[in-house]
Amino acid sequence: MPTLIPARYGKAVRLKAGEALKIINTHGNQVLDTWAFNANDPSEYMSMAHTRSRNSRIFVSRDDALASNHRRTILTIEQDTSPGRHDILLCACNAWIYRELGITAYHRSCSDNLHEALSEFGLQIPWTPSPLNLFMNVPVDPEGRLDRLPPESRPGDYVVLRTACDVIVAISSCPQDITAVNAGRPSDAEFEVIAAG
Numbered sequence: 001m002p003t004l005i006p007a008r009y010g011k012a013v014r015l016k017a018g019e020a021l022k023i024i025n026t027h028g029n030q031v032l033d034t035w036a037f038n039a040n041d042p043s044e045y046m047s048m049a050h051t052r053s054r055n056s057r058i059f060v061s062r063d064d065a066l067a068s069n070h071r072r073t074i075l076t077i078e079q080d081t082s083p084g085r086h087d088i089l090l091c092a093c094n095a096w097i098y099r100e101l102g103i104t105a106y107h108r109s110c111s112d113n114l115h116e117a118l119s120e121f122g123l124q125i126p127w128t129p130s131p132l133n134l135f136m137n138v139p140v141d142p143e144g145r146l147d148r149l150p151p152e153s154r155p156g157d158y159v160v161l162r163t164a165c166d167v168i169v170a171i172s173s174c175p176q177d178i179t180a181v182n183a184g185r186p187s188d189a190e191f192e193v194i195a196a197g
């Protein structure tokens with residue numbers, strides 16, 4: 001049975017080595033910021049800087065390994081039914097970004113979603129690693145300029161991430177509704193644990 005990630009909220013799940021996580025973009029328009037921590041040593045975490053460095057590439061696609069800050073594979077993209085647009089360059093949204101965008105009241109953020117979700121596992125990380133922004137459509141032009149476009153994924157598109165060690169994965173259904181990254185309508189999503197093998 002899939003687990004719901006409510007719109008604008010986050011969820012975390014613990015996985016054993018060899019299990020996989022199917023992350024489903026139920027409505028197609030949703031960016032899902034995703035983090036992974038070694039369950040036995042959370043100071044080892046999925047690092048986008050090390051992923052870019054080890055892959056020598058600024059995008060990830062099917063069969064690509066996602067590297068930890070200890071320079072080893074922590075997750076692998078085993079399946080991807082989407083057009084393959086995922087961002088590994090941009091930070092998670094946080095309170096200061098919404099302030100910069102002119103929001104004066106509290107606005108939920110991927111950073112807050114990460115820490116709320118981890119607290120359910122008794123895990124406190126004093127900062128927010130750069131996330132794997134699943135389904136986030138951030139094209140890069142030849143001059144290095146970025147754009148932030150609505151996802152190209154379709155309802156029901158999914159990725160399957162296979163674990164290389166025991167991990168805690170956190171997923172945030174990005175609450176960004178000021179820019180176009182979620183096509184203006186932050187939505188719910190789902191995940192499902194797939195057995196090893």
Ligand SMILES: [Zn+2]
Nearest residue numbers: 093110174175
């Ligand atoms: Zn966000």
